[in-house]
Amino acid sequence: MLGALSAFGALTIDMYLPAMPGMASELRTSAPMVQLTLTVFVVGLAVGQVIVGPLSDTWGRRRPLVIGLAVYVAGSLWCAVAPTAGWLIGGRVLQSLGAAAGTVLARAIVRDLFSGTAMTRFFSTLMMINGVAPVVAPVVGGQLLTVATWRAVFLVLAAAGGVLLLAVVFALPESLPVRDRAPAHPRATLRTFRGLVTDWHYLRYVLAAALMFAAVFAYISGSSFVLQDAYGLSAQQFSLVFGFNGLGIVVLGQVGGLLVGRVATEHTLLRIALTVATVGAAGVLAGAVLNLALPLLLVSLFLVVSMLGVVLANATSLALAGHGSAAGSASSLQGLLQFLVGGLAASAMSLPGHITATGMATTMLVCSAAALTVLGVRR
Known part of the structure; x- marks a missing residue:
């Protein structure tokens, strides 16, 4: 269940990627405008986490999670019936605020229950489930497009949110005891963030993760246009490529979980991964500038x-x-920086008016x- 919650943001982003060129045509808008629906979702996901995280330190994890999932279902239904790109953007904002609860609270609950290397290995398990989302979501989205319009994607997301909401209500226990909760005071929250x-x-670890996420988010937000429009892949072919790269997240994440504490420390594995990335x-840049063969580009993207x-x-x-007593706030600040940096990177990429x-x-x-550089800075 924690894996499903942590993957909710990725699922919502990835499932409609194959439909983006078609959405631009049906809604009679530009590719950057459709890409904006992705950017506002990411920004909303970031802002929502800053709200939900501190609240969960005071209220516990379950109540904000239930409210967030209900908001997510409402936002998904809004997107499914949106008549224009502007209405779609509004629905994506609501959807993102709801999805933020699952994203931030999955990390906070893991911190409530684990510590040390055990926590790292559990996060690796969550990364396995997170990796399944990019594998399955675009394939499902691509196949839906063969029998229905892009609106069906958001109906499926609403149904998934409803199922997860019921699962949380009936099967997820509270992980933060009342004795460990923070006082409900704005000044205390501000002191925690300070x-x-x-x-x-x-x-530095949060910034390294945020910048790495931004690199991958540039791929997430731009690859549907680059691979379909520039390289001629169909929506189904793109979904398979996207899914294979997601499979890499699963496999390498599990390898990292096996190695940590046995072969290398968390910091060493982090440095190696950022170097490979x-x-x-x-x-990828060499392939794009020199117009190299598509397989070379795909291998670099996979890395x-x-x-x-x-x-x-x-x-x-x-x-x-080091922040077990304020796991919700610490997790929310990580999410804020991660998705804000990712959203800014995607926006910067589309500034010329096309991707x-x-x-x-x-x-x-x-x-x-930049992520590799930040990791090496010590104070």
Whole structure:
């Protein structure tokens, strides 16, 4: 259940990616406008986590989770009936605020229950389930498009949200005892956040994870246009490529979970993964600039995307290790930076008015190299 909650944001992002070019045509709008529906979702996901995380430190984890999932279902239904791109953007904002609860509270609940290497390994397990979402979601979305319009994607997401809401209500126990909850006071919340942003040990791991996520998010938001429009892949072919890269997250995330504590520390695995991602991003840029064969581009993309599971599992464990009493707030700040940086990267990529392979590759390289640099800065 925690894996499903943590994957909810990725599921909501990935399932409608194959439909984006068709959505632009049906709604009579531009590709950047459709891409904006992705950006606002990510920003809403970030802002929602900052609201839900501190509330969960005071109320416990279950109540904010139930409210968030109900909001998610409502937002998904709104998107399914949206008549224009503007209405769709509004629905995506509501949907994102609801999805934020699952994203932030899955991490907080893990921190409530685990510590040390056990926590890192559990996060690796969550990354396995998170990796399944990019494998399954675009394939399901692509197949839905063969029998229905893009609106069916949001109906399926609403149904998934409803099922998960029922599961939480009837099967998920509270993980934060009343004795460990923070007082409901705005000043106490602000003090907690001030302590987090001045803790470089916490912040450098959060920033490294956020920048790596931004590199992959540039791929997520731009690859449907690049691979379908520039390289001629069909919606179904794109969904298979996207799914294979998601499978890399699953496999490499599990390998990282097996290695941590046995062969290497969390910090060492994190550094190796960011180095591989940076090399892969350089390969993507070379392929785009030099117009190299598509297989070379796809291999480089795989190297970048597959490292995400290793990076997020180890960076999250290292960041939350010293903040058990404020896991909700610490998790929410991580989510805020992760999705804000990702949204800004996607927006910067589409500033010229259209999305190109070179623009996507440049964004990926800048973000992955910056993540590796931040990790090496000590204070």
